[in-house]
Amino acid sequence: MPAPITAEIRAYQMGFGDCFLLTFLYDPADNLAARHILIDFGSTGMPDKTEVTLDAVAADIAQQCDGALDIVVATHRHKDHISGFATKTNGKGSGDVIRGLNPKRVIQPWTEAPQAPEGWAGPPDVSTAKAFADRTQSLAAMQAVAQSVVDRLDRESGFDPRWPLADRLRFIGEDNISNVSAVKNLMTMAGEDGKNNLYVFHGCDLDLADILPGVKVHVLGPPTLNQSASIKAYAKRSDDYWFQASGLAALAATDAVAADKKSMLFPKLKGRDTFRASRLPTEMRWVAERVNAAEADQMLGIVTALDSVMNNTSVILLFEAGSKKLLFPGDAQLENWSYALQSTMAPLLDDVDLYKVGHHGSLNATPKRMWERLKKRGEVGKPDRLQSIMSTMAGKHGGKGGAPTEVPRGPLVKELKAESTLHNTQDLKPADLCQLITIDLR
Structure with a gap:
């Protein structure tokens, strides 16, 4: 051939x-x-x-x-x-x-x-x-979280843009x-x-x-x-990563890359229509509500996990x-x-x-x-x-x-x-x- x-x-x-x-x-x-x-x-x-x-x-x-x-x-x-x-x-x-x-x-x-x-x-x-x-419910659920994050940033009552990690949160959310x-x-x-x-x-x-x-x-x-x-989770630290000794200490000291090892590839979504959260399907509305209620650092941890x-x-x-x-x-x-x-x-x-x-x-x-x-x-x-x-x-x-x-x-x-x-x-x-x-x- x-x-x-x-x-x-x-x-x-x-x-x-x-x-x-x-x-x-x-x-x-x-x-x-x-x-x-x-x-x-x-x-x-x-x-x-x-x-x-x-x-x-x-x-x-x-x-x-x-x-x-x-x-x-x-x-x-x-x-x-x-x-x-x-x-x-x-x-x-x-x-x-x-x-x-x-x-x-x-x-x-x-x-x-x-x-x-x-x-x-x-x-x-x-x-x-x-x-x-x-x-497919999984990708829709993950992207519902991302959309809710961006919507929160765009609201007049959203986070102070001077927050050091605001740009990173928006970047990951929009991606x-x-x-x-x-x-x-x-x-x-x-x-x-x-x-x-x-x-x-x-x-x-x-x-x-x-x-x-x-x-x-x-x-x-x-x-x-x-x-x-x-593939449903990710490791915050590993000997396989390109760290240096000082880098490991810096990582341990910040919440910026908070990891969530719970399954997010195929979440089991349960309808909670008591929330008036979004235009999302009923079974996904709880996602937006949790994002809306999250503090900035928690939100960054959520979207970082989804991104990974x-x-x-x-x-x-x-x-x-x-x-x-x-x-x-x-x-x-x-x-x-x-x-x-x-x-x-x-x-x-x-x-x-x-x-x-x-x-x-x-x-x-x-x-x-x-x-x-x-x-x-x-x-x-x-x-x-x-x-x-x-x-x-x-x-x-x-x-x-x-x-x-x-x-x-x-x-x-x-x-x-x-x-x-x-x-x-x-x-x-x-x-x-x-x-x-x-x-x-x-």
Whole structure:
């Protein structure tokens, strides 16, 4: 079977967001057109001086693909990964452009399955998937919390904007609000019947050989709840995080990153219609009421926990082509990674050639156990040295109130520079649309 000989990765300037166009090029003798995969397209804020817009990025993607996309991957539902898929009523939105490229498949995590029943734990094993029920309650409940937080901030009686963590609370809240236009577009852009939408999970059989000749695509995450319940929570501290000794002390001293280990992926919602809280369905009104009653620090703890749970639904894809492996983990955090790292698929990581840095370089999305498996790490000059790509914007998220949670995390960036060839979108000039990384697959 013909195999691609070159991979091109365009890392677009998204500020705090992700957008990567992965292109596989074949030997001209094989008479095969290039194959194009768009991995995420979203932002929660561009650099102040940038000249780049979502519309300009969409237009460039269309040009690079010569008018046709093969696959769209939306790793998870956060705004900084899907806002570019939003459409406009005039049909000229960035999402309309992507839709017009007629992708053959759309890949999303199993948690996005449109007819998943409340409390669904995902496919019962890696080979079968039962029929779905009417609707997904879990994501709606999580996003109801986020909407209530933003509504509270917008009220005249909301929090004093001088509160040191007000900006962070708004950022996390807005990132978790449902982007209805983008979500609906993703559900139908590969066909109105949804048959070309693939909802994936750890170890599932993702056979794309007819679309990507000579390319194997391994799904390392997320696990289903039947495989691991860990994605329902997150750890406030871990030896796998990129802390320093002083950072641990600072984290322990602040409530800014308060964790809630209760299950929030599939909450069991009970109707409490005694509240007059919102326009939400009856069974969700208690959520808004609790948010309205919460103190600022408690509210930040709630939305931080929800934010982490959403990150832990991220798709982790490893592309194997020729002699090279390319790893794209979305925003997967430790809990998502933990299942893959203890599975039979873990050895696939040993010889990864390119790593898309998780969650814009946060302290908990590049677990040290995972990083240490990447054997092509090494000093400058090492043959076949690991390459890494990070899409990020400093000062947008984390690091407030003395917590060692700034994104990108300093110790991690230092390690990435020392042990890999780091391509960072922060290094782009205001007019630059993207960085281009080319990899010889032979």
